[in-house]
Amino acid sequence: MRTSEPFIESNIDALNRVRQTSPLVQCITNSVVVNFTANALLAIGAAPAMVDIIGEAGPFATVASGLLINLGTPTPEQRDAMIEAQAGAAAGSTPWVLDPVAIGSLPVRTPLAHRLRELRPSVVRGNASEIIALSGSGAGGRGVDALDSVEAALPAARSLAESTGGVVAVSGAVDLLTDGIRVVRIANGDPMLTRITGGGCALGAVMAAFLAADDDHLAATVAAVTVYTIAAELAAAQSAGPGTFGVAFLDALASIDGEHVAARARIS
Amino acid sequence: MRTSEPFIESNIDALNRVRQTSPLVQCITNSVVVNFTANALLAIGAAPAMVDIIGEAGPFATVASGLLINLGTPTPEQRDAMIEAQAGAAAGSTPWVLDPVAIGSLPVRTPLAHRLRELRPSVVRGNASEIIALSGSGAGGRGVDALDSVEAALPAARSLAESTGGVVAVSGAVDLLTDGIRVVRIANGDPMLTRITGGGCALGAVMAAFLAADDDHLAATVAAVTVYTIAAELAAAQSAGPGTFGVAFLDALASIDGEHVAARARIS
Amino acid sequence: MRTSEPFIESNIDALNRVRQTSPLVQCITNSVVVNFTANALLAIGAAPAMVDIIGEAGPFATVASGLLINLGTPTPEQRDAMIEAQAGAAAGSTPWVLDPVAIGSLPVRTPLAHRLRELRPSVVRGNASEIIALSGSGAGGRGVDALDSVEAALPAARSLAESTGGVVAVSGAVDLLTDGIRVVRIANGDPMLTRITGGGCALGAVMAAFLAADDDHLAATVAAVTVYTIAAELAAAQSAGPGTFGVAFLDALASIDGEHVAARARIS
DSSP: OOOHHHHHHHHHHHHHHHHHHOOEEEEEOOTTTHHHHHHHHHHHTOEEEOOOSTTTHHHHHHHSSEEEEEOSSOOHHHHHHHHHHHHHHHHHTOOEEEEOTTOSSOTTHHHHHHHHHHTOOSEEEEEHHHHHHHTTSSOOOBTTBOOSOTGGGHHHHHHHHHHHTSEEEEESSSEEEESSSOEEEEOOOOGGGGSSTTTTHHHHHHHHHHHTTOSSHHHHHHHHHHHHHHHHHHHHTTOSSHHHHHHHHHHHHHHOOHHHHHHHOOBO | OOOHHHHHHHHHHHHHHHHHHOOEEEEEOOTTTHHHHHHHHHHHTOEEEOOOSTTTHHHHHHHSSEEEEEOSSOOHHHHHHHHHHHHHHHHHTOOEEEEOTTOSSOTTHHHHHHHHHHTOOSEEEEEHHHHHHHHTSSOOOBTTBOOSOTGGGHHHHHHHHHHHTSEEEEESSSEEEESSSOEEEEOOOOGGGGSSTTTTHHHHHHHHHHHTTOSSHHHHHHHHHHHHHHHHHHHHTTOSSHHHHHHHHHHHHHHOOHHHHHHHOOBO | OOOHHHHHHHHHHHHHHHHHHOOEEEEEOOTTTHHHHHHHHHHHTOEEEOOOSTTTHHHHHHHSSEEEEEOSSOOHHHHHHHHHHHHHHHHHTOOEEEEOTTOSSOTTHHHHHHHHHHTOOSEEEEEHHHHHHHHTSSOOOBTTBOOSOTGGGHHHHHHHHHHHTSEEEEESSSEEEESSSOEEEEOOOOGGGGSSTTTTHHHHHHHHHHHTTOSSHHHHHHHHHHHHHHHHHHHHTTOSSHHHHHHHHHHHHHHOOHHHHHHHOOBO
């Protein structure tokens, strides 16, 4: 397991690579956050492409740099496009992120999330309740709220990571990331991220951008979370409420640099 | 009929209850405003959940605190989900708001709105043309513009409220609300609300949040309109145009308190 | 061919007419930019109506002032609605804009764009790669990025304009517009427009608003591009990043006037 300093260096390297290479990130995501997600990707330096229809989702995923599958508002068209895109990603060795939004008791998305989990996502990102539900060990939350604590989700996150062979990232006041063996905690961020819609969903897309920039998927995910949550801190410092925060956050994603990361990262 | 002072007190109580209880508001709404609506709900202190697919909309509505059905861009999937959600809301005694966007001559949404009206929404919210069209006494508007005046819609609003047994809220420079017997006028707000998309649609969602906080649905709707339109005044005072207004409005929804309401409410 | 000074006059006239007449612009557009597009139309003084379902798209297009068909996220429902809307526009002599987003190799939207091209759009708007692909002379881009230069697209733009009998507008650092005979270049704008999603897509909607205000479709398109790109300059001058730019841009669309246009237009 790497210590905090090497992560800081790898975080900065990953941020720079995202900006230099402008990875093409395909998103199949929910209608609520699709605009904010595209703007977050553009701000960080990636190129968003919301290709989410049957017949295009698969071919596009084979050539994309990264793929996000987010279950927030899964229409029938999107559900089939998700399966098609995952197959395309597998064929093209495209890393992909699964965000099992609000699974647990909802009867359409929950089995879909379990089916996608079997297809071994590079990263699963969710709140504690969603991760517990996906690992098969709990009942899920109510919408995007987590009723369970992040630390309570650690056994579920480990078990899930072991079964997918990928990374699992649990969002909360302290984010917890694991590849089943290593466990990383990141204590950056600001509660304002929970006062705007898409604060978590857009992070999934940013993770997909960083996966394209680092073959070590745990390091890539750590970099995505660190950069994203420090940008939230920078934005919160100059916000009067959730409206100005959302705007300042996009500015911060565009302006954050290695010095911000080195000065603020709280990784253990 | 309560006078203005009791309404002010009940408005402040309702606002505080929304913030304390964070009602879970399910929205089946149009693609244009879904992001702004979720952000408005978060800003006021509620928890948005845009569960709008067949198979999930119904079960979710039975446990949600409130439900919005907005006909802005009614895809076939959403139309069936609306019917399903209404049944779920009825089963769970969940209060619900119907926003019959742009009905009148458009041939899909107009009969759907009439069908939903028969199912007795707790609140119908619309502009004068939409309310007149839904009551069966006029031709409707052109999109979201109202060609009719709010006062001209009073007979239609009364008649509609009598037939649904709920509240009818007509948006305009002066908002008019009635439960068929009582009539309340609220002279707060700012024209800027009409210069951003979703200014009316998000109000429907905020009404659903307030319905969960007060069993007197007229009082709850008055509180929602008063808080929302005073927030618009606060935001307009510091805006340079519609872009900054939209941002400041979300900040104002998050920061508005009882003193703002007491000082500014213009209810008769 | 008119020279720059007459264009400036016609630009200002067109802007004033849009604000006076508030043209009703129907948009069938992608889920990513639909909110920003509606807000851009409202800011410039037009009335947006996102009527994009089967059964309504056609009738609405016969009475709308202008129509945008944007292929960004073309669901099956939208694809049929596009064909229906085009027929309605033809029946009602409603001018319409085609934005063939990301065509080239994507197998659903590419043939759809070619089919719509045959129906003679009043304006085709795209980046160089999209215009080259639609004219049949190239391979297309990767998503919304243009791999080809604007000037390299001139022969394709001319040929496309000849085949549609309309205007073709190629977006880039210098925008290039042609009706097959006349060629106009507009050197206004700011790179920030490419750092937010919808910077190009919303321009297509604004073009539809201006088409309703000037029967000379080349002049109308020149006016739309000039006003839009100068608004971007005004916004960029007071932005700290893409978040604040998006907000300031809506303010600028609402406040831009004839003096800004006269002082800044760079048309040749």
